[in-house]
Amino acid sequence: MTDLVIMAGPGDEDDGTDAAVVVDTKPKTKRPPLYKVLLLNDDYTPMEFVVAVLERFFGMSHSQAFEIMLTVHKKGVAVVGVFSHEIAETKVAQVMDFARRHQHPLQCTMEKE
Numbered sequence: 667m668t669d670l671v672i673m674a675g676p677g678d679e680d681d682g683t684d685a686a687v688v689v690d691t692k693p694k695t696k697r698p699p700l701y702k703v704l705l706l707n708d709d710y711t712p713m714e715f716v717v718a719v720l721e722r723f724f725g726m727s728h729s730q731a732f733e734i735m736l737t738v739h740k741k742g743v744a745v746v747g748v749f750s751h752e753i754a755e756t757k758v759a760q761v762m763d764f765a766r767r768h769q770h771p772l773q774c775t776m777e778k779e
């Protein structure tokens with residue numbers, strides 16, 4: 667990105683024979699992108715089941731889980747966490763599998779932040 671030019675050659679005076687050495691001054695490591703995990707409302711999944719999901723897979727307290735569940739119920743969707751791609755994928759798979767095993771239509775998705 668940013669270049670630093672170093673003049674390398676014998677002596678302190680610039681006699682026009684110095685070689686230019688170009689080095690990168692900025693580390694090129696980028697932070698990995700983050701993904702929002704979203705929980706979607708539906709008409710059939712019991713409220714207590716959604717609360718249990720938020721406690722189990724997102725480490726929420728009961729009151730925190732209840733609050734987020736109500737937000738999804740009223741608004742249709744809510745962000746329940748922000749993670750790396752791999753962790754977000756795992757959370758979505760865990761929720762979808764748990765809901766399927768209990769025969770609830772609960773939907774969980776992810777999107778890039």
Ligand code: TYC
Nearest residue numbers: 706707708711712713738739
């Ligand atoms: N709307 C559901 C009901 O009335 C409750 C619910 C909340 C379902 C949140 C899904 O992600 C959800 N039983």
